[in-house]
Every structure is written in structure tokens, then in C-alpha cells.
Amino acid sequence: MKSRQSWADLYAFEIVRGSETPLFRQLYLQLRAAILSRRLRPGTKLPSTRQLASQLGVARAAAVAAYEQLLAEGYTSGRHGSGTYISPDLPEPIAEHATGRKKPIATVALKARQLQPLGDFIDVTVQSDERPFNLGRTLIDDRTLELWRKLSARTFRSLAPSHFGYSDPRGTVELRKAICDYLEAARAVKCGPEQIVVTAGTQQAIDIIIRILPNRNREVWVEDPGYPLTRQALLAAGATVHPIPVDRQGIDVGAGVKSAPNACAVFVTPSHQFPMGVVLSMARRLELLAWARKKDAWIVEDDYASEFRYGGRPLASLQGLDEGERVIYIGTLNKALFPGLRIGYAVIPHALLRSFVAARYLMDRQPSTLSQAVVAAFMEEGHFAAHIRRMRVLYRDQRDELVAALKRRLDADLTVDAPDQGMHLVAFARRGLSDIAIERTGREHGVIVRPMSRLYLAAAPRSALVLGFSGHSRQTIVPAVERLARALEMQSRSTPRARKTIPKC
Structure with missing residues (x-):
């Protein structure tokens, strides 16, 4: 009890009921402020979500949501069977950078x-190439398309004077x-x-x-x-x-x-x-x-x-x-x-x-x-938020379809994990396969992939494919992965020595 009470004394919450700001966000913002100001020091153990909710008289779901957001953004870390702690590796608010490195960092500058x-x-x-798996593709569903037409027509019907100057x-x-x-x-x-x-x-x-x-x-x-x-x-x-x-x-x-x-x-x-x-x-x-x-x-x-x-x-x-x-x-x-x-x-x-x-x-x-x-x-009028919610579901499904197809068909050649965010994923090449060679052969099979090794300047490059999943319908993903697999098989047969010359990832 003493440790819980001492933690409570470190920070006094100000919960405003009936506010436009949800309770979980009030908790999150106040905890984040306390962490950044060092009122809650690195390594400090937080109370359980049940204890915090009981102390403040709020639903436990609000405390859980606040803790989840803090964990996702790196303010806290979880220890299995022990609880939630303020991340121990947060630097001082204005800290000097450590200079005691064992190996000097090579400096490279491009002019x-x-x-x-x-x-x-x-x-x-x-x-402008729409073939899978090009990057930056988006989808517009029928609901957004119809709303866009109506709002555009309404704008053109009004033609306010501000549009003419x-x-x-x-x-x-x-x-x-x-x-x-x-x-x-x-x-x-x-x-x-x-x-x-x-x-x-x-x-x-x-x-x-x-x-x-x-x-x-x-x-x-x-x-x-x-x-x-x-x-x-x-x-x-x-x-x-x-x-x-x-x-x-x-x-x-x-x-x-x-x-x-x-x-x-x-x-x-x-x-x-x-x-x-x-x-x-x-x-x-x-x-x-x-x-x-x-x-x-x-x-x-x-x-x-x-x-x-x-x-x-x-x-x-x-x-x-x-x-x-x-x-x-x-x-x-x-x-x-x-x-x-x-x-x-x-x-x-x-x-x-x-x-x-x-x-x-x-x-x-x-x-x-x-x-x-x-x-x-x-x-x-709220259409943008609704559009994002719908597209998030669609893009997540396209991501999952691509990840599943890659693991099913190319697990021996590529290592891939589903990203938590974004519109593309990275598939690392196994066995020393060249991502540049895969890009070239893939185009011949109607598939667009970007070699990640070309995106490096000074760091040691890793052979990997950057594949966009957003905007590519689920019906096109599986056939495209099949074509990509044939491209890799062709590359493996035609350039067997490539596996010896490219370092493993």
C-alpha cells in the first residue's frame, strides 16, 4: 500500500467529466505530461489499470486504453507478471549526447x-503504373465517390465570388x-x-x-x-x-x-x-x-x-x-x-x-x-473520418491477403511480417537473393516491386522488396504473387551464382 500511495502523491489527476475530451485521453495526456516533466521518473511502476480506475472513479476501460496508448508510443513498458513501468531509457529533457563510443562512426556527406x-x-x-505491387495506390469506394460528386456539384452551383479572384x-x-x-x-x-x-x-x-x-x-x-x-x-x-x-x-x-x-x-x-x-x-x-x-x-x-x-x-x-x-x-x-x-x-x-x-x-x-x-x-460534414475508417478496414484486408500469399508461396525465399501501419510492407530476401534482379525479372512478369537496397546511401544495404498493398484488390493479389514466384524461380535458375555474391540479410 505504501508504494501505491507514494505513486498517487506524485501526480494528481484532474478528471473533467462531461468534457468533449474522452476520459481515456484525459488520462493519457496527463500521464504523458507527468512522464515528460519527470514528475514520473523512468523506471517508476504504475498502478494496475484496476487500481487506477478505482482511485479515480472511472471505468477500467478508460485506464486500459490510456495505458495501451502510452505503451504503443514508447512511454511505458510492460514486464510480464510484474506490471507497467515508465520506460527506463527515456533521456533527460535536454540531455547531452553521449560521446563515448568504442568505434567511430564514419561520416558520409553527399553534395x-x-x-x-x-x-x-x-x-x-x-x-502512374497501376500494376501490383506499386506504391501509393488508393481506393475510393462507391460511398465516397457519390459524396464527392454531390459536394463538387454543390460547390459549382454556388460559385461564390471568392472563387473568381x-x-x-x-x-x-x-x-x-x-x-x-x-x-x-x-x-x-x-x-x-x-x-x-x-x-x-x-x-x-x-x-x-x-x-x-x-x-x-x-x-x-x-x-x-x-x-x-x-x-x-x-x-x-x-x-x-x-x-x-x-x-x-x-x-x-x-x-x-x-x-x-x-x-x-x-x-x-x-x-x-x-x-x-x-x-x-x-x-x-x-x-x-x-x-x-x-x-x-x-x-x-x-x-x-x-x-x-x-x-x-x-x-x-x-x-x-x-x-x-x-x-x-x-x-x-x-x-x-x-x-x-x-x-x-x-x-x-x-x-x-x-x-x-x-x-x-x-x-x-x-x-x-x-x-x-x-x-x-x-x-x-464528417465524411473524411468515415472514409478513413472504411479504407483502414480495406487496406488491412489487402495487407493480410498479401502477407498470407507471400508466406504460402514464397516462404523459402522471403521473410515478411504484417506492418502495423502504412500502405506498404517489406519482404526481406533469403539465401542471398538480389532484390534488384527480382525487380527486373518481376517487371517481365507484370509485377512491380521496389528493391530496398537502392534506398541506402552509406549504411550496409539489405536485400528486400518494398511492396505496396493498398489500392490493389484482393482478387489481383494472389495471381500477382504467383507471377512473382515464377519470376523468382526464373531468377534462381538463370543466376545461381548470385546467391554466393550477395550477403545474407
Whole structure:
């Protein structure tokens, strides 16, 4: 009893009944605040969900949901038969990075002169290929399609005067407010509508960010492996790119400090790292924020595909932890709805807002007000949330169908696990098979796979296939896996020596 009472004395909950904020979220937010402020220290044992619910007079389900969210985001850890504890590896709020490594980290930097001619590097037709298992495919069901038609017709019938002139380069107030409300509720983003800037998608947001980065230096961190278009955009803009290795906890912040301690920015995908799919651990998140505050650097959080999490509630954003306004948060509706929409958004810290809006204005003046009006109505009337719920079920089924087919037909050649989030999965090659050779042979059989080894810069590459499952109907998945299996069989027969030359994963 003494330990329980001493824990209760550490933090006093303020439960507001009848609030718009659900009870489980009130518990989660207050526990998270206590952990981050060190009122609950690392290693502290939390009471059981039954004890907490009894102490506060709430349903046990609320305590269970709060604990599950904290566990999913890395604030706590469970010990079998012992209980729930505050994660012991959370760093101090502003901690210096440890420098006592046994082996020095090799520093690699890519400069603009190393960039191949863009026309030779970027295949602008690849994303339009609808064959399985290309990335970025989406589905629109009959319900969303009909609603879109009705809202579009309603918008065109009204044709308000605002559609005939120039408007705010940040986007319409209605859409920015709808996006702000959504991000606060679904992603725990801290923002006001005035900080939202509507873009054509994450790629345009990244391009604008590159243009307004401070001129003190052009050094940036990128994930290794990572998203190639971000890297190429940075190189094209003259930045010096430092590839930072990614492990099971996400980007290695300590390696980044070793490589480029005074970099002006880092570009990360913390909720679902591309392509590996790992989640940036809570310890790394706090470490990254501490580095950015100390070095006056910027963190660009690319939260692509954050809507599609299949196990539990969506993870909170990195931006929501930021007390120093060092995080630029970017997202897109093109994956949540459909790529042809061409609407994304950025949440800009106040210090950069004027520069970002000016660059947005110089680039193409403003986004289409007609498209924004349709999207704003779609979100305000609750259709967007309903669409996401339906697509989440469909994409989860497509994921499960693909995983089952790969394990059934290619278990000897590929290792695959179902990801908790996102629109693609990674299948690691067994027996030293070359992912580049599989890509080439797969295309000959009508299957699109991306070799993960090409996404590495300095880290030792792993041979694996990046396969998109979203937007590919279940009826096409099994035949496509069968064709992929034939492609691997053909490769194995034609290039038997490849297994000896490529290291095992």
C-alpha cells in the first residue's frame, strides 16, 4: 500500500467529466505530461489499470486504453507478471549526447555535385503504373465517390465570388480550420489555423522548406535508408546531405550528431519510417528534440500515411511533443483520399511562417479554391473520418491477403511480417537473393516491386522488396504473387551464382 500511495502523491489527476475530451485521453495526456516533466521518473511502476480506475472513479476501460496508448508510443513498458513501468531509457529533457563510443562512426556527406542529372535519375512515369505491387495506390469506394460528386456539384452551383479572384496563399480559412481540428484530434498536433499552409502535397512542402532553410549552412540529415525523392530534392537545392543510419528504434540521433552536429535540419518519418516501417522510439524522439533546441535546428516531420494504423489508435505526432517550436509538420490528403486531389498541408512554426507563406506565394500564388471548398465540406460534414475508417478496414484486408500469399508461396525465399501501419510492407530476401534482379525479372512478369537496397546511401544495404498493398484488390493479389514466384524461380535458375555474391540479410 505504501508504494501505491507514494505513486498517487506524485501526480494528481484532474478528471473533467462531461468534457468533449474522452476520459481515456484525459488520462493519457496527463500521464504523458507527468512522464515528460519527470514528475514520473523512468523506471517508476504504475498502478494496475484496476487500481487506477478505482482511485479515480472511472471505468477500467478508460485506464486500459490510456495505458495501451502510452505503451504503443514508447512511454511505458510492460514486464510480464510484474506490471507497467515508465520506460527506463527515456533521456533527460535536454540531455547531452553521449560521446563515448568504442568505434567511430564514419561520416558520409553527399553534395550537389554528386547529383545525377534529374532527367536521368527520376522516372516520372513510375507512379502512374497501376500494376501490383506499386506504391501509393488508393481506393475510393462507391460511398465516397457519390459524396464527392454531390459536394463538387454543390460547390459549382454556388460559385461564390471568392472563387473568381485571388485568395490567401495559405489556403482558405474553412479548409485550414478543418485540417487543424483533424490534426489536433487524430495526431495530437499543436497548432492554430493560422499555422496551416495548404500545399499540393508533401513534395511541394519539402521543396518550400528547402528554399527557406537558414543560410548559416546547408547541412541536413536524412534517414538511411530513406525516401529517395526527398534526398534528391535536397541535393538539387545545393544542400549537403548526411545519411544517418536507421535501426529498430528509428534514426540514430547519436550517429547524426557524430556526422554533422551543426546541421540546420533533419528530415524524418517518425511514425512509420520509409521504407523500414519502424516507429521512432520515445527515447530517440526526446533526444532529437533536445538536439534541435540546442543547435537551433529544424525537424521536418513527414507524417505520410499516418491515417492508416491497423493495431490500436494512431500514434501521437513528434510535433505534439515539441515545446520549442522546432518541428515542421507535413502531411497529405493525396494518400488519405486519392493522388489526383493534389492537396497536402504543412504546420509551420511561427518563426518560419512568414517566409514559408512568401515562398508558397512566389511558387504558384495559391491553391485552387474550388478543390479546397470540396475538401473542406467533406471534412466538416464528417465524411473524411468515415472514409478513413472504411479504407483502414480495406487496406488491412489487402495487407493480410498479401502477407498470407507471400508466406504460402514464397516462404523459402522471403521473410515478411504484417506492418502495423502504412500502405506498404517489406519482404526481406533469403539465401542471398538480389532484390534488384527480382525487380527486373518481376517487371517481365507484370509485377512491380521496389528493391530496398537502392534506398541506402552509406549504411550496409539489405536485400528486400518494398511492396505496396493498398489500392490493389484482393482478387489481383494472389495471381500477382504467383507471377512473382515464377519470376523468382526464373531468377534462381538463370543466376545461381548470385546467391554466393550477395550477403545474407
